[in-house]
Amino acid sequence: MPNEREEKMNKERKEVCLSGSGGQGLILAGIILAEAAGIYDGFEVAQTQSYGPEARGGASRSEVIISKDKIDYPKVMKSDILLALTQQACDKYIKNLSNDGFLLADSTQVLKIPPFPGKIYQYPITDDAIKVMGNRLVANIISLGIIVQLTDIVSRDAIKKALISRIPARIKDLNIKALEHGFEVAKKL
């Protein structure tokens, strides 16, 4: 019997855009989210990143499409969920966010959110990565924790399994803590 989350996803195609700048681990975050959905939660998934000559030093993004059905057209049309870790990324990718979509913005990096009618969540993600976790590189994983807890796009069990399978052993504990910190942060948002 399908659970509530599976029913919700049943006829839907969900598109997620993880954005920020190069070096913030957004491709890895996209791969972990995609593997959580595809390998552990049983959805069809396409995970894409695009580059052009403008990519050097600019806004960076990773896109994940999650569907119950086979994905014939993997390009993200309108995102349902947008993570923006920088102002530049928010300005650029919010245009592709569906009007009833979900935005998670780093509140100390994205100081001005363009007009947007959907759900907006703001949290000092990078600050927490540095101050609570002691490593700014886990902002991507904290973000995944917040998104999964708030949107139920994949199960918490699946995202944890996918994280563990993708992260080198020596930084596994740190990353699991970061993910769980994201879950806890989201409960208070």
Place this chain on the structure above:
Amino acid sequence: MPNEREEKMNKERKEVCLSGSGGQGLILAGIILAEAAGIYDGFEVAQTQSYGPEARGGASRSEVIISKDKIDYPKVMKSDILLALTQQACDKYIKNLSNDGFLLADSTQVLKIPPFPGKIYQYPITDDAIKVMGNRLVANIISLGIIVQLTDIVSRDAIKKALISRIPARIKDLNIKALEHGFEVAKKL
């Protein structure tokens, strides 16, 4: 003035499929190839992996589309270049390889190549990774070296830069050697 490789790519869209099994680093290889083309060689690039419930333990692939023009449709239709590190992956993905395409198969893993009219190159890539490089995990990087040297899909300078930017410092030397080993192997094929 555009060089010969740029002219060749000018009106073309090249599609690359890197296939094998999970854990062979094919997603990483796809990202390195995509960043080489997009960030260092100035092409437009889309890099995709797809997962479904069948992905657990099965054939794995990473797709890279490289184009001079903006990529509106990122799904790989017919590949121009296929890397197959396992028999299962070769059997599955050769169907999507263009008839005038290019196949690089691991000769000790892919024992039977399905009928295919295009160019076929066979080499014991995984064996070399183990015996020459001392680490089976660099089969993906040796493969990139062979493909780049034989097809000129990106410049050798770009692939090396992209590799260096993506590989942790402690395994950088090993991976650069693996890439250069791939270049040398290809010269004798």
